[in-house]
Amino acid sequence: MLKGNAVVGQSGGPTSAINATLSGVIRGCADANKCGVINTLYGMKNGIEGLLSERLVDLCSHFFDEEWLKTLETTPAAALGSCRKKLKSYNDDAQTYEKLLSIFKKFDIRYFFYIGGNDSMDTVLKLSDYAKNNNYELIVVGVPKTIDNDLMATDHTPGFGSAAKFVATTVSEIFRDVNVYTVKAVTIVEIMGRDAGWLTASSALASLAGAGPDLIYLPERSFDTEEFIEDVKAAMEKNPAVLVCASEGIRFADGEYVGSGGQSGAVDAFGHKYLSGTGKVLENIVKERLGCKVRSIELSLPQRCAAHISSKTDIDESVGVGKSAVSLALSGKTGVMATIERCDGKEYSVSFGVADIRTIANEIKTVPERYINARGNGVTEECMEYLKPLIVGENDVKYENGLPLHVIIK
């Protein structure tokens, strides 16, 4: 078994469960340390960006520190810090790869764990290829993370269940709120998800509490203003308070984002267009066309950091997939991502698997057709069955001064 040190990093947008996965990696490495395989586990501050400037923290002091690890598991956002750096190809930026190699050698790093979304898996792919081509023995394992649930090869992604629980809970509470009055009113909730509607679909779970949205619009279907107005009118016939959940990423038939009206066309480091304002645009459409009271609510950042309402199923699995990544590494797998597989059977259960990184990096898993109703304004029973178990269970969040306790890694 390859002996040496390990490094773990977090990358991309934070989630409520990304630190649970970090805890899983620490737990796995602690065991490997006991067996004499992994000597030191370093944490890279701000992902690959920090690694390049050797900003490393020694995480060994937290091995077997159960209280600290438990608190880490319900601490939102990347405790090691994150980055949005995308590695260029070797041909375009050989220098960065050479620098990384020299750092790996300097710190005798043989295991590289990277917790992130599809952009981060691209880094895993490039690094594992580079190490192989340069005959440096390095095991590179990706660990999935994204509230968007849009990674291939895994039944669902760590972080999604907690975001879904926040969305469903918040939608159920908003439902109670908007139903106190008797006047006609439309409330539009804008939910994250650039290209995949998983998180928006999870708003349907609020119906399990009798408090679900009337209409749900996902980016997988093109948005039609006339149909939307018809849908709202029909819903209002049944109940004066109409609740609409819409993905930030819905587009018109011509491909233009509904929310791009007020936008500058600015893009992030990966060329993704900055989105916002979808709810506002729908609010204005309703105001103009129906003239009734209307309000839009953008759920915004709390979707990915409201760890106080994280899903126990998600946190447990996030720890599990982190530990599983270490097991995969120890068994010599490289250029792979740890996955979650849903087991067959009536009762929900999962096992942890593995997938070749090449099938994942830069790919997006969208909500399948069979999960969306014919009209394109709601989800199917099959979708509900898929989503239901992911938000089950509450975590034992510790509080101090009335506020959730978080762990800080200096």
Next chain:
Amino acid sequence: MLKGNAVVGQSGGPTSAINATLSGVIRGCADANKCGVINTLYGMKNGIEGLLSERLVDLCSHFFDEEWLKTLETTPAAALGSCRKKLKSYNDDAQTYEKLLSIFKKFDIRYFFYIGGNDSMDTVLKLSDYAKNNNYELIVVGVPKTIDNDLMATDHTPGFGSAAKFVATTVSEIFRDVNVYTVKAVTIVEIMGRDAGWLTASSALASLAGAGPDLIYLPERSFDTEEFIEDVKAAMEKNPAVLVCASEGIRFADGEYVGSGGQSGAVDAFGHKYLSGTGKVLENIVKERLGCKVRSIELSLPQRCAAHISSKTDIDESVGVGKSAVSLALSGKTGVMATIERCDGKEYSVSFGVADIRTIANEIKTVPERYINARGNGVTEECMEYLKPLIVGENDVKYENGLPLHVIIK
């Protein structure tokens, strides 16, 4: 002791604790029913609006139903429904008063409990005056409720503590989120509070978790764009991720709302201007002047309905003030509001008191000067001491299918 029936209603904007107060009134009336004083307790659907159309529900079946009452106490929004109806003066609308009187007589209503904010206390005042002037023996007691904490004569208002806990928790989670990157970025959190900055001030409590905002702007001080830009620049010198909390109600020195830019000047039934967009305006100012990454987040409705993160102190006191309102009524007090008084001593404790409704109705209690720092961009230690105990404690929220369990009153 006056014998007969009682009616309870909820009015104005919902809170996470308004049903806890309803539970308190039910608990109080259950005891009074046992003693043979109150026969039936009716709930008016949608406040005074529903009372006028005799939409009453019999609440006696819930007397002593501990499980139901406990779930009611963590159910957000007005379970009886609410309204925004403001009674005109008797001279302007004698008909409505006469109708109400006939309904009181028809249902032998002798006790009238109204849970609401300052607008609702105006209803309490008018009704008690009218009953007196018409020699109809009616005890009218107001029970405070508002996330704004802007009612006179009470140390704080039921509902505020839970909203403050949601705000402080969410701000602490947003702090973790925005601090994962190393790039310069400003995040602006817009918080409810039209005229009083109490809820915005409570964002400072996040500093107890080491995750407080850098800058806090309350409507009690006029907002100066140049000072704001200076403040943001200075904060950025210390930490690249700048977190700003601003009240929706901040105004420029000339009295114009910062957030009124994109507004139509529309007003609600009480003549209050609809506000929104304050965060967006500040976002645009930062974008234009500093050119760095900037995002605004409007906390919106969850501030008043996120009952899953309600404050135990608030819920316990909200039940207590509801019960206290019944005691006041049984002792013959009318035209009054039940209040919360903070006891002297090092340990936080409260007792329940009473205030003449005339000192409360249509008045607003703002954040005092000594609670705001000299620069007007933060709160003082004295303010922190006042706020701290109000968010302490977590409620035993029941979950089903991963969602908070709510009670519904049909």
